[in-house]
Amino acid sequence: MRTNGPLALIFHTIFVVVMLAPIVVVCLVAFTPEGYLSLPTSSFSLRWFRTIANYPEFVHAFWVSLGLGALSSFVALLFAVPAALAIARYRFRGRDALAALFLSPLMIPHVVLGIAFLRFFTAIGMGGSFPGLLVAHVVVVFPFALRLTLAAATGMDRSVEMAAVSLGAGGWTLFRRVTLPLILPGVISGWALAFIQSFDDLTMTVFLAAPGTETLPVRMFLYIQDNIDPLVTSVSASVIAITMTALILLDRFYGLDRVLAGKSDPGR
Amino acid sequence: MRAAIDTAPANAASTADTRDARAAWALSTPALMLFIGVLLVPLAMTVLLSFHDWGQYKGIEPVFIMKNWHEIATDPYYAEMFWRTFRIALLTTLITAMFGAPEAYILNRMGGRWKSFFLLVILGPLLISVVARTLGWALLFGGNNGLVNKLLMSLGLIGSPLRFMFTETGMVVALAHVMMPFMVLSVWAALQRVDPQIENAALSLGASPLTIIRRIVLPQIMPGVLSGAIIVFSLAASAFATPAIIGGRRLKIAATLAYDEFLNTLNWPLGAAVAVLLLVALVMIVVGSNALIERRYAEVFR
Numbered sequence: 422m423r424t425n426g427p428l429a430l431i432f433h434t435i436f437v438v439v440m441l442a443p444i445v446v447v448c449l450v451a452f453t454p455e456g457y458l459s460l461p462t463s464s465f466s467l468r469w470f471r472t473i474a475n476y477p478e479f480v481h482a483f484w485v486s487l488g489l490g491a492l493s494s495f496v497a498l499l500f501a502v503p504a505a506l507a508i509a510r511y512r513f514r515g516r517d518a519l520a521a522l523f524l525s526p527l528m529i530p531h532v533v534l535g536i537a538f539l540r541f542f543t544a545i546g547m548g549g550s551f552p553g554l555l556v557a558h559v560v561v562v563f564p565f566a567l568r569l570t571l572a573a574a575t576g577m578d579r580s581v582e583m584a585a586v587s588l589g590a591g592g593w594t595l596f597r598r599v600t601l602p603l604i605l606p607g608v609i610s611g612w613a614l615a616f617i618q619s620f621d622d623l624t625m626t627v628f629l630a631a632p633g634t635e636t637l638p639v640r641m642f643l644y645i646q647d648n649i650d651p652l653v654t655s656v657s658a659s660v661i662a663i664t665m666t667a668l669i670l671l672d673r674f675y676g677l678d679r680v681l682a683g684k685s686d687p688g689r
Numbered sequence: 690m691r692a693a694i695d696t697a698p699a700n701a702a703s704t705a706d707t708r709d710a711r712a713a714w715a716l717s718t719p720a721l722m723l724f725i726g727v728l729l730v731p732l733a734m735t736v737l738l739s740f741h742d743w744g745q746y747k748g749i750e751p752v753f754i755m756k757n758w759h760e761i762a763t764d765p766y767y768a769e770m771f772w773r774t775f776r777i778a779l780l781t782t783l784i785t786a787m788f789g790a791p792e793a794y795i796l797n798r799m800g801g802r803w804k805s806f807f808l809l810v811i812l813g814p815l816l817i818s819v820v821a822r823t824l825g826w827a828l829l830f831g832g833n834n835g836l837v838n839k840l841l842m843s844l845g846l847i848g849s850p851l852r853f854m855f856t857e858t859g860m861v862v863a864l865a866h867v868m869m870p871f872m873v874l875s876v877w878a879a880l881q882r883v884d885p886q887i888e889n890a891a892l893s894l895g896a897s898p899l900t901i902i903r904r905i906v907l908p909q910i911m912p913g914v915l916s917g918a919i920i921v922f923s924l925a926a927s928a929f930a931t932p933a934i935i936g937g938r939r940l941k942i943a944a945t946l947a948y949d950e951f952l953n954t955l956n957w958p959l960g961a962a963v964a965v966l967l968l969v970a971l972v973m974i975v976v977g978s979n980a981l982i983e984r985r986y987a988e989v990f991r
Contacts, residue, residue: 443825500720507716530927541731624929657821
């Protein structure tokens with residue numbers, strides 16, 4: 422029973438082809454030399470990638486997404502690292518409830534989060550602003566930042582810290598020189614996973630973004646609602662390329678299986 | 690004096706406990722403040738919003754009435770829309786289980802390098818933009834002479850082209866593709882706890898491959914399939930991007946309807962009621978089925 426029979430391999434091939442088909446089609450159509458949606462038959466052309474430059478709203482949205490992703494993941498870590506250390510090290514009353522609260526954005530549908538943030542930020546006069554968008558993204562990516570940091574903090578060898586304490590280190594020095602370097606791989610991976618989540622989020626952001634603060638997924642979505650043309654495929658292909666690069670870096674640095682195991686199971 | 694010495698260790702332990710608790714709360718207070726201020730308060734405001742009144746000209750009126758809830762409960766449009774939402778989510782879950790579970794099993798039997806390669810290929814799309822993945826399906830479906838129809842017709846599976854765009858069929862296919870990695874991942878995790886020698890033992894005792902699948906493999910991966918199903922169902926029932934792009938403006942499900950009420954009709958209180966109802970229904974379904982599964986498979990989760 423250890424090897425796959427021919428039937429299993431046929432099933433597997435069809436499965437993988439279907440899984441990749443939509444992504445491959447987007448990337449192929451992006452290279453079409455024609456002015457309409459078509460698969461490139463005779464030659465590949467970069468004309469639709471060059472056309473992106475004529476649409477400043479896409480370029481602007483890209484920078485918004487990049488800035489928002491980088492910043493919100495960083496801010497989320499500022500809150501998540503101390504919280505992860507507290508949950509990993511101490512047994513205290515309310516610990517489980519606290520952990521459940523911190524992971525709860527995974528359980529709440531993003532539509533509901535988008536609506537709640539829209540209501541809240543409009544009420545306090547921050548509707549459609551970049552700071553509002555930033556705070557909302559911090560909350561949504563927080564569980565991803567927390568999980569990977571928590572895994573690193575739980576698995577950390579504390580005898581090194583004790584040695585540092587016995588040599589007179591304490592407080593901030595202990596954290597900066599000993600603890601942080603030890604959990605750094607987890608922290609950086611948490612940042613990367615949080616960045617990807619922020620960079621890809623449509624459902625929540627579509628409620629909050631106003632012209633000027635539209636992120637790339639929101640811009641793409643609004644564009645697709647009106648019409649689908651090769652331009653939006655070349656934008657998508659660029660997004661796919663960026664995500665793939667981040668994925669490969671993440672895999673090299675930390676191991677993708679561990680990252681994805683952290684992404685699954687929103688219920689637990 | 691003696692008494693003081695006797696109680697000293699107990700006192701030390703309890704002060705250490707309080708010191709620990711104080712340190713823990715000090716470290717988690719910033720995050721806790723953030724979550725109370727920017728998550729719990731907005732959620733409470735949304736629940737409150739669903740009881741407010743709204744009119745075309747007067748806008749939102751901060752009163753406490755049941756109007757929106759009454760409208761959702763009595764207007765059959767909402768019952769039909771929620772039924773469609775959960776029907777699509779259920780079909781999506783069934784498809785991911787039917788194809789994802791066997792695929793996870795096949796993957797698990799592959800050799801080391803192929804295994805990690807294909808795991809990457811199948812799980813990688815999880816991190817690729819949902820808009821881009823759904824756009825891919827819109828291109829594949831594309832009208833009557835889309836690639837999917839051409840392929841199905843040349844294989845002789847269908848006589849005339851099917852409609853995928855703006856239909857539930859199209860939504861289910863695209864959603865199943867988007868959610869598939871969650872199911873594979875969940876079954877995969879369950880398979881890691883299975884001892885392959887059990888299958889060999891069954892084989893040596895003369896069991897047929899079908900019997901082994903049915904009596905040995907399936908019961909062991911069932912908890913993985915079920916917890917994957919809960920994840921897929923709750924994500925599919927609240928999905929927005931895929932139903933909005935494939936369903937267009939006409940075929941509405943809960944998330945796209947709430948979006949419409951908020952950003953097109955501007956009837957925020959009604960939109961908030963739809964969203965709150967979706968959240969409550971999903972929490973009840975997820976918590977209920979989690980409890981059922983854990984009771985049924987208590988020995989696996991222990």
